[in-house]
Amino acid sequence: MHPRRSAQEVLLCDLCETVPLQSHCELCNINLCVNCVGKHLSDASKRHNVVPQLRRKATPNYPKCPKHAKKHCELHCEECNIPICIICVSSSKHKGHDISDIMGKLSAKTESLQKDLEELEMRIYPRYEEMASEVKTEKVELETKYGELTTAADQQGELLQREITAIVNRRKSDIQEMKNIQLSILNKNTDEITQKMSELKQIISDLKSTLKSNDVSLTSSYKSRNSEFRTLPPRVQVTVPSFSPQKINKVQLNEMFGPLSPLSINTEHGDTMKSAEAVSSPPVKPLLDDPCLTAAIDTGYDRLYSVSCLSEDQVWTRGNNEIMKLLNLQSKLLTSIQTESGNEPWDIAVTRDGDLVYTDPSIKTVNLVKHKQIQTVITLQGWIPRYICSTASDGFLLTMISDDEKQSKVVRYSGSTVTQTFQFDDQGRPLYSSGCNKYISENRNLDICVADCGAKTVVVVNQSGKLRFKYTGHPSNTKKSFDPVGITTDSQSHILTADCYNHRIHILDQDGQFLRYIHCDLDWPCGLCVDIRDNLFVAELHTDKVKKIQYL
Incomplete structure (x- = not known):
């Protein structure tokens, strides 16, 4: 601070530093006395807007520059990640660094x-x-x-x-x-x-x-x-x-x-809440006798594979190209993200903090999209990432296959660290079929639910990896075999899985007992997700639509 500008003294003009200030230039952010106003306005190289000090607009409280006492830090050095003033920019310390407006x-x-x-x-x-x-x-x-x-x-x-x-x-x-x-x-x-x-x-x-x-x-x-x-x-x-x-x-x-x-x-133990979709322990909600369609979203893909809820009226989608789209219930495109590799993502999910995460099998990575910036959080060797879901512990569950497509497993991650691997049962037999698609979801009771299309089975293990049950479809008359693809769970610990070829959703309780179907004129249902109100979102493979269904 200037030695003559303490809190007990009159604030002085920034130019002459001798006469009390009376005016302020909002465009140059400088205080002026009566004598210096004309001198300041004579600089025609830039625009000015001088107003009486009492009528000046509120300006940000910029921090003082520790290197240059008379300057404020109105800029930000991206490489050093610190506020700097205009003089600092030209110093050797910040030479060649990316500089941005601190605002x-x-x-x-x-x-x-x-x-x-x-x-x-x-x-x-x-x-x-x-x-x-x-x-x-x-x-x-x-x-x-x-x-x-x-x-x-x-x-x-x-x-x-x-x-x-x-x-x-x-x-x-x-x-x-x-x-x-x-x-x-x-x-x-x-x-x-x-x-x-x-x-x-x-x-x-x-x-x-x-x-x-x-x-x-x-x-x-x-x-x-x-x-x-x-x-x-x-x-x-x-x-x-x-x-x-x-x-x-x-x-x-x-x-x-x-x-x-x-x-x-x-x-x-207390539930872990989603940041943008925090969920409290809800009351018991009975299943509706007649589930109803409440919205249909056109995504614009030729083929639609996955959907993941950001909120009650916004969903991320991925289809048969390299673009992932955030859409609202009126089919309006809010944001789009292209994969860093330029290749199709295999699956998408939304983290507890509301960020998008996607798998890229072409370069064997799992990538996080934060503020539209893509960062790689997991890189695999010898294995190819497939489907992913976020967990109550703010980590990921990831299905993957070996490079030769002869083995499959599920891996739990905390950040980029492997914390658990699920591949074999107590007798050493594989839990999952080789190759093929395996959608995944974590239930409210922390069971790990996998729709194993290759085995025509839903495989559920507890959080320790012990096999709880396998569901191979309901013994009702069907035109085609049970081939589960998309899978999700809700606040009631129901397990919902998409029976693509029979155009319907199966609802199971947490112990694998069949409860009922959801039809709602579904056409090739594929990816599934549930929002915080237990509304079901269904990605239809061939119609490119996401359908929102109330079933509780």
């Missing part, structure tokens, strides 16, 4: 802050509120049911009169102890959720202050904590013991009074 960086960062704030306010915090309300309700029900237990014990005690008074008191004491244990655990669960809610309130408040301040330094240094809160706290569920009264026998009063069932406390 572009600020705009992107501000958009990220706004997105985080919206997610915290509209999705994450309300889910914590809902959880806190559920625990409160369960505590009330706990009081009621334990009251019923106490009453039942009293009634049994009256029948046995004085001979069983001591036993009655012991049983009531057992009940109270169990109740206290469960209440204590629920109170602890409430405290944990409340603490997280308090942290969220503070983060929301800080984000609002940062956005309101228009401070570049604060905005640039912001680090998102949203991923920390997407994984919800553990949710404790308790089960009230049952009471089983017995016929009175004075010889065996203590046993015949009736035991309490063992104390049951079940903790469900």
Whole structure:
């Protein structure tokens, strides 16, 4: 800061540095006194817009340049990733570096802050509120049911009169102890959720202050904590013991009074929420007797293979060329991305952060598209990537085949790191057929569901890789064999798979039991996905349409 420009002194003209400023040039971003206005306007090499200081528009709070005290950092060095001033540009340190306007960086960062704030306010915090309300309700029900237990014990005690008074008191004491244990655990669960809610309130408040301040330094240094809160706290569920009264026998009063069932406390680990599609634990939704078509999107491909939901009204699609398209329900093209290799992608998915990911078998890579920039996150050797899905743990599940197409496997990734491989069952037999298409999805219970078209089977293993079941179709009359292709799962842990040649969708429960079909005049259904409202999106192979279907 200029030694004569402290907060207690009048701000001076930027040109003469002696006379108090009265005007401001908005185009040059410079403060001027009365005497220097004419001198500044005499420079006809550039445009000017001088206004009284009190009428100047709000300007960004550019940081001071640490190298040049009188300058502000209005530019950004892409290679060094730091703010710089106009003098820094010409220095040897930044020679040949790509320089951009810092306002572009600020705009992107501000958009990220706004997105985080919206997610915290509209999705994450309300889910914590809902959880806190559920625990409160369960505590009330706990009081009621334990009251019923106490009453039942009293009634049994009256029948046995004085001979069983001591036993009655012991049983009531057992009940109270169990109740206290469960209440204590629920109170602890409430405290944990409340603490997280308090942290969220503070983060929301800080984000609002940062956005309101228009401070570049604060905005640039912001680090998102949203991923920390997407994984919800553990949710404790308790089960009230049952009471089983017995016929009175004075010889065996203590046993015949009736035991309490063992104390049951079940903790469900918190769900990991999608950033743009965060999903709370929904109520049970029954299947509709007659699923209905609610929208149809024209994609413009000759053949359409995959669809992946970005939101309730926006879907990514991939067809028989190198272009992946983001479309809305009115078939309007919002964004298109061309693969880096120029070849067709094999499959697409949307990450928990709302970014597009695609597989490119031509160069054996998995690629992430972030802010329209493509980066390779996985490169394979000896194996060819096929189908992909994002997981609750913010990673990927990837199906792949060997170079000679004689082996297939599923690999779990965290970033670019392999964490699990699924290829053989407990007897050492292959879980999946060689070659062919194998669409993949992770169920809500963390089962891994693969539509193995070559084996005409849906193969489901648990998160440890142990085979749970295989589904080979429903034994109803069909014109053609069951050849599953697309596969997806919903909030109810249903498994939905596309029966392409029979033009319908099979719905299974999480244990592989057939529930019903979805027809809706489908024509060669292929890729499937489900949005946060459990609407089904179906990519039709030959019509190039994505159909949105309500089935719950």
